[in-house]
Amino acid sequence: MTRLLRRLHYLLNRRRLDNELAEEMEFHREMAAKSGGMPMGDALRLREDSREAWGWTWIDRLGQDLRYSFRMMRTSPGFSFAAVLVLGIGIGATVAAFSAFNMIVLRKLPIRDPDTILRFQRQGPKEFWSDVPYTHTVFYREHAKTLSTVLALTSARLVVEEDEKSPITYFVTSDFLSELGASARVGRIFTAADDGPQAPPVVVLGHGFWQSRFAGDPLVVGKTIHLNGKTATIIGVAAQEFSGLGADAPGFWAMIGQHPYFVHGSEITTDFTGQRNSGVVMWGRLCPGATAAGAETELATLAAQLRQAHPDDVWEGERLPSEPGGYAQNVGSTNRGSDRPPSLRTRLYPIFGLVGALVLLIFAVACGNLGSLLLARGAARQREMSIRVSVGAGAGRLIRQLFTESLVLAAMGSIVGLVLGSVVLRVILVWTDAPAWLDPSPDARVVFFALAVGCAAAIFFGLTPALHIAKQKARMTFGRTFLIGAQVASSCVLLIVAGLLIRAFDRVTSSSPGFEYQHVISIDPDLGSHGYSPARARTYIDDLRSRLLATPGVESVGVSSTPPLGGSRIMASVEVEGRQLDIYIHQVDASYLSTMKIPIVRGRDLAPGDTRSILVSESMARRRWPNEDALGKPFSTGSVDEDGKPIDFTVVGVAGSARSLALKDPEAVEMYRLVGENGFAGVTLLVRTAGAPETLTSVAMKAAKALDPEITPRVQLLKTLFRQNVRDVERSAFAVTALGVIALLVACLGIVGLVAYAVSQRTKEIGIRMALGAEPTHILTSLAHQFQRTVVVGLIVGVAGAAALSQALRRELYGLSTLDPVSYIAAVTLFIFVVGLAALLPARKALRVDPLTALRCD
């Protein structure tokens, strides 16, 4: 310890101590000279040897190297900027990916004591449910000794007042918020007194919803609000940083005991079967000293006890396996099956693997580019190196110097990458409406990761050139050529796909989707989940329809079980000449097509009572009966009637193609049939208005309420839904374009490096040719010739790759045509132009070479 302190003393005072040592050794020499001894060796060198004992000489050398590195960076700011930028992009991509991984898998949720929260699921010999009936959790809560409490959560979408959007409401146990350490931003959170059917109904607002719906008004606390038409008092707003244990950011927190009050027909507090929508997600808080295994054993015993009272509802040998509850990866998601499904974590790993591979590719390309840039510059520095060798620098010292330069670049790249990465992640989170508590800001782990990646980068891009340069030989390797080809290909793919996306986006926004959405309101009463029988639902729909038709401003009313842009879809597959054709099946009423303004191209529209007739879209007629007339053709979707016999339909008309369920898929085909008697509990009404639809939403809501005050339908404007759909394409087009531009930039820098290197290698030859009177264009051509093949092969691979990728993307992206020549030609032209420019920049230098200098050089 004291030795360490003394060493530090030497470090801090090493200048003074060095002077003292010099003085002392000078004295020694004088004395030795007087007594006739011969002073030996170089004084400076002897002193350095003595200083070596202090163990700090490396700091002096490092200081020298660093000073020299910074001087080198200042002398070529263009190179330094390019290098730091390329590296920053490469490191930034890996940092963004790692931050996401860190945020979702490694970080704990911002709740109190996340380590002692366990999530429990049901495992029987034959069945697995990730949800537990609420009544069971109440029993476990009362009897478990290893768990200090049992928390339960279920969610529902409740209509707020008469809003278009219905946010998620989380129904939780009364201690849920306090147990997880939630605090109230305004007002208070739940207490035990709020629970139970007798307590006055109260809700706590989620922070995000409070901001968007109430503009963050603190006076909202104490006011009443209507959820599904039921009155409740707002008692507070949850703090923004509180995550809860679910994946979404809920609009409301409510008491699970009041679930039946808000949700008509809910049996959650009484049902033991778990079949009637009464399952909840269950967590437990371990008592101090208790273990997860202990809790599982106890719960298995309790389940056996519960089985004695409810032999049908608790499985024989039921266990409740646990998993850590305090991580973002374990939130939410419920499913039931015969076996335990892979956890979210294992389902996420392939995605992270894919993303990881992609960012590593970007990183590798960035390192490779930087390597060739450094090598090119190394060739230009050969003279400097030979001078340094001749004054006595060893190869080790040179490598150390060059490597320090790389390390400095890498450190700066790490900083840029860290900033870029967290900005990118933040943008992604905002775009995907991620909950506010997901914190993308880099923690120590991410910072360490960025630095480690920077060091790895320094080794990858810096060491080989350093070795080459120090040994004063450099070769153009096959690997480097391959790298350039790969870069050309990958940036070409990205550019073409970006072009396709921009064109597709243009088409979506400028062309008609085949139906008219500007003046349509959709009204979804969700009769099925309110316990309506098909017959009663039919009456309700008919009544509501006639009431709406009587309203001034309403032009027509249609009905569909899969309303346009609504998200739900019914599909059937048929085989046509060996290829599978996926058909979107619309179950509608006779006035649906006229309401949506979908034209009838041939034949006639559906009429009431046409139970065996169908309409097909033009696209379907073309695909199913190519070169034939679709009218009058029989068709079967495989559906059966009441007697179990397959229904044969007849095509009575051909409608215009309208991608109302799949805006993204230009090849979607549609079929329309009348909704059956049994289907009315699941239909949505579509109302065409003469004027602006906004004015009629509240009228529509009132009409529905007058029919059945228990039902608060979701009323939405189709144009809002359309805008949301378009925004998604806009964003993906932007993201891919940005990626393409970055890839192009990185590829350009790689080509600049390569050409600069080639030019520096051929300076002598160019000089001779110039002296002999060669035309500058000839020289440029011969330079370009060297890279022609690489670039052309890269381009071909890139175009093929883009074609393949666009095939895969077609389904996900609106109107993406796989063979859009304009996109391809534009992308390739842009690419060649930019790459040509990149090659010309260093080549120009070659033309300015003075023949005399060129000949003199080595």
Next chain:
Amino acid sequence: MRTLSMPKNEMPSGALVLLILRVLRSGPLHGYAIAQRIHQLSSDALRVEEGSLYPALQKILLNGWVTANWGISETNRKVRFYKITRDGLKQLESEMTDYDRQTRAIQAILRTA
């Protein structure tokens, strides 16, 4: 990585440390005097050069076996005097015991083998 050629009548640095500590036990000395004393006491057989004396002294200083203080030399020059510390005495003691044991062992082998 520089290599320093070592004159033949030099000794390994472990032994040099032992000798330095031993001559300092009789009283503080400056660097040149240490070299002189070793030279004299060995009847001119051992010569300690600057190139090995000063690195060894730095190492000893760093280990806290001696302290250095500025004083005036016999020739009226400002110079550093090295004085052995209690740690240094302990170190000398143990190194001497080790050295004794080793030489006895070596001699035993030389005599009997």
